[in-house]
Amino acid sequence: MTEKVFITEQDKATIICPECKLSTTTDASQYKKINKEVRLKINCTCGHSYSILLERRNQFRRETNLPGRYTLRSSSGIEKKGSLSVRNISRGGLKLELKLMPDLKLGSRLSVEFNLDDHHKTLIKKDVIVKVIIDPVVGTEFSSFNTSDPGDKALGFYLFA
Numbered sequence: 001m002t003e004k005v006f007i008t009e010q011d012k013a014t015i016i017c018p019e020c021k022l023s024t025t026t027d028a029s030q031y032k033k034i035n036k037e038v039r040l041k042i043n044c045t046c047g048h049s050y051s052i053l054l055e056r057r058n059q060f061r062r063e064t065n066l067p068g069r070y071t072l073r074s075s076s077g078i079e080k081k082g083s084l085s086v087r088n089i090s091r092g093g094l095k096l097e098l099k100l101m102p103d104l105k106l107g108s109r110l111s112v113e114f115n116l117d118d119h120h121k122t123l124i125k126k127d128v129i130v131k132v133i134i135d136p137v138v139g140t141e142f143s144s145f146n147t148s149d150p151g152d153k154a155l156g157f158y159l160f161a
Contacts (some may be wrong), residue, residue: 001041002051005033019048028054061090068114088115089128091159093141094128101135109143112160122154 005013011029016022022044031038031054038054066086073079083099094112108130116122132139147153 006055011085011142013054015042015052016108017044017046017048018050020044020046022046027099061088061095063088064117066114066117068112070096070098070113071111072108073111084112084114086112087100089155089159091145091156093131093139094126096128096138096140097136098138099136101146104130104138106125106130106133110138111139116154116158118154118158120154122151122157122158124151126151137148 003016003018005015007013007028011027011032012025013028014023014025040052040054043049063085068084068086069081070084071079071081080102082102085097085098085099087095087097091097096110096112097125110128110130111125112128113123113125116124127143128140129143130138131141145155
């Protein structure tokens with residue numbers, strides 16, 4: 001299995017051998033601007049070889065497949081509703097797969113509602129802003145994130161559980 005290794009804001013990557021747990025921090029600036037997936041084969045001093053995937057995203061994303069609903073409100077007040085699947089969650093937003101693509105534009109606002117697959121089946125209701133559209137997938141950013149809000153707190157715990 002390929003391990004994900006995150007590149008920090010300082011362009012550093014900490015690589016940990018899955019066999020001996022030896023960690024090495026290295027300069028990853030040469031990989032930061034590459035526009036395709038970067039996989040590297042690592043040969044540890046313990047003799048173990050393994051693959052890593054350099055993750056250039058700013059925030060950890062948890063892969064999911066959570067059913068939910070969305071509401072799109074137009075400037076004229078008309079609402080369009082539909083089904084979605086939450087494909088991943090980060091502290092900054094959601095990757096959604098919409099069952100039927102409404103007339104979205106970058107900057108459109110959606111209200112989304114879904115249940116986490118945690119012990120409590122926590123209901124999450126969030127407003128998001130559309131940042132990327134690759135039909136049927138929509139990348140979104142939370143319009144707000146408040147750690148004192150119970151739903152946002154549950155999302156925070158969910159990400160790192």
